[in-house]
Amino acid sequence: DGPLLLVDDLRVTYHARSGDLPAVRGVSFELERGASLGLAGESGCGKSTMANAILRLLPAGTTVDGSVLLHGQDVLAMKPGALRAVRWTEGAIVFQGALHALNPVQRIGAQISEPMLLHRTQPSKRAAATRVAELLEQVGLPGDRASAYPHQLSGGQRQRVLIAMALACDPSLLIADEPTTALDVMVQAQVLALLARLRVERGLSMIFITHDLSVLTDVCDDLAVMYAGRIVEEGRSGELFHSPRHPYTSGLAAAFPTIGDPASRMNPSGLGGDPPDPAHLPTGCPFHPRCALAEDRCRAHAPELSPAGDARRAACLLVEDPT
Numbered sequence: 001d002g003p004l005l006l007v008d009d010l011r012v013t014y015h016a017r018s019g020d021l022p023a024v025r026g027v028s029f030e031l032e033r034g035a036s037l038g039l040a041g042e043s044g045c046g047k048s049t050m051a052n053a054i055l056r057l058l059p060a061g062t063t064v065d066g067s068v069l070l071h072g073q074d075v076l077a078m079k080p081g082a083l084r085a086v087r088w089t090e091g092a093i094v095f096q097g098a099l100h101a102l103n104p105v106q107r108i109g110a111q112i113s114e115p116m117l118l119h120r121t122q123p124s125k126r127a128a129a130t131r132v133a134e135l136l137e138q139v140g141l142p143g144d145r146a147s148a149y150p151h152q153l154s155g156g157q158r159q160r161v162l163i164a165m166a167l168a169c170d171p172s173l174l175i176a177d178e179p180t181t182a183l184d185v186m187v188q189a190q191v192l193a194l195l196a197r198l199r200v201e202r203g204l205s206m207i208f209i210t211h212d213l214s215v216l217t218d219v220c221d222d223l224a225v226m227y228a229g230r231i232v233e234e235g236r237s238g239e240l241f242h243s244p245r246h247p248y249t250s251g252l253a254a255a256f257p258t259i260g261d262p263a264s265r266m267n268p269s270g271l272g273g274d275p276p277d278p279a280h281l282p283t284g285c286p287f288h289p290r291c292a293l294a295e296d297r298c299r300a301h302a303p304e305l306s307p308a309g310d311a312r313r314a315a316c317l318l319v320e321d322p323t
């Protein structure tokens with residue numbers, strides 16, 4: 001039957017006036033039905049670009065290579081009609097910043113029913129309205145909130161509306177791109193719990209994207225950490241978070257030690273410096289300018305993602321050769 005999603009050697013390059021920006025530089029992974037993968041990394045590491053590439057939501061003119069098989073169909077090779085059907089009904093995405101993703105002058109019920117009517121997954125407006133009320137209750141909002149406008153809801157409620165909208169056509173894959181970043185810590189925990197519950201109840205496969213590694217460990221089976229457009233470490237989520245092998249993962253884990261601890265968020269002591277400019281990547285290991293363990297060879301050789309024990313793979317010369 002194969003995995004639900006198979007991403008193979010995905011490469012995405014934006015073309016800016018100043019030159020080419022390679023945002024994703026050869027990423028491969030698979031996602032089984034019902035499984036959840038967390039993708040972590042600082043902003044600019046390519047995680048959102050990858051999420052958007054999976055549903056082909058990138059700006060026209062962007063170069064995308066490799067393959068993305070969803071239910072065995074190559075998303076990158078699809079004609080526009082097939083692609084529209086796949087979005088929403090097979091795979092849906094929840095973006096961060098619900099305020100911008102919702103239409104301010106349309107009632108939320110109408111916004112949630114739009115994809116159902118567009119893709120004819122509900123036979124009538126009345127059936128769609130019934131489904132909207134069900135969806136709202138599933139995401140923890142009273143069904144009568146359907147008549148509210150976005151500004152009448154709190155940030156957390158709006159994020160729940162976006163989740164309801166993503167679920168409207170019953171997709172098998174839900175991609176959540178920083179779905180809780182703009183929310184305060186309490187509401188963030190509630191939205192995460194909601195996603196975890198929906199995943200189990202609906203047997204959803206999920207890709208969960210965030211810069212904060214600590215929020216992923218409760219929600220995801222597996223984690224992949226991205227740096228400069230590549231996966232630098234992947235493995236089972238608890239193991240990876242609690243005993244990282246790659247120096248970048250250690251830094252990221254130290255930057256956000258625990259969810260719900262605002263003090264720890266203010267002090268990202270685990271990582272000094274900034275991520276590299278994709279147009280001018282450092283030689284060798286792209287992490288070397290920020291890596292406390294860097295050696296001379298790190299400036300000359302780019303490490304490959306290689307087995308690092310158990311279900312773990314890491315792209316670090318020290319992990320490959322611990323002597």
Ligand code: SF4
Pocket residue numbers: 246247248285286287288289291292293294295298303315316317318319
């Ligand atoms: Fe650090 Fe070298 Fe490993 Fe890169 S290869 S993460 S620079 S030790």
Ligand code: MG
Pocket residue numbers: 043044047048178
């Ligand atoms: Mg992003």
